[in-house]
Amino acid sequence: MCLLISAVLIFNVNCNGPEKNRTIENKPLETSSISSDIVDGIHVRTGLKEGEGLMMVIGHCTACHSAQLITQNRMNKEQWNATIRWMQETQNLWDLGENQEVIVNYLVTNYPVIDTGRRENLPTTEWYRLEDQ
Numbered sequence: 001m002c003l004l005i006s007a008v009l010i011f012n013v014n015c016n017g018p019e020k021n022r023t024i025e026n027k028p029l030e031t032s033s034i035s036s037d038i039v040d041g042i043h044v045r046t047g048l049k050e051g052e053g054l055m056m057v058i059g060h061c062t063a064c065h066s067a068q069l070i071t072q073n074r075m076n077k078e079q080w081n082a083t084i085r086w087m088q089e090t091q092n093l094w095d096l097g098e099n100q101e102v103i104v105n106y107l108v109t110n111y112p113v114i115d116t117g118r119r120e121n122l123p124t125t126e127w128y129r130l131e132d133q
């Protein structure tokens with residue numbers, strides 16, 4: 001009996017959960033009601049960096065998911081554009097129109113690729129033997 005009830009519960013959760021809890025609307029957030037408080041260059045509500053286009057990014061890019069997906073990522077212009085295209089093709093992201101340029105500029109300015117390549121050799125010209133130290 002218990003098994004049957006839990007089976008029904010699991011079934012219910014799986015089948016109806018996402019639909020019932022679905023609150024995402026397919027449009028940008030209304031940013032006028034979102035606090036624009038900035039502390040130490042960071043927008044308090046979202047954790048995004050202060051910069052030109054911030055509120056536009058908040059409106060368009062935090063409607064479906066946390067801003068952490070942005071702050072954890074670092075990409076160049078092509079990669080940010082490709083990510084946006086991917087969300088448009090697969091995740092119902094709307095057409096950003098002229099806003100896309102402002103948004104992508106914000107993203108590449110504040111979340112660019114970090115060069116993790118090997119650093120340049122130090123310009124050492126004097127060499128010494130370790131044993132001599």
Ligand code: HEC
Pocket residue numbers: 026060061062063064065069070073083084087091092093094103107
């Ligand atoms: C219509 C909903 C929606 C909107 C609006 C949206 N996204 Fe997404 N985005 C998604 C979904 C869904 C995922 C996949 C989430 C996951 O994997 O958990 C995602 C994933 C991402 C990722 C991670 C991609 C990866 O390869 O892991 C980034 C970065 C991202 N979004 C950035 C943005 C930016 C920037 C904007 C604003 C232009 C934006 N999102 C707006 C739905 C949206």
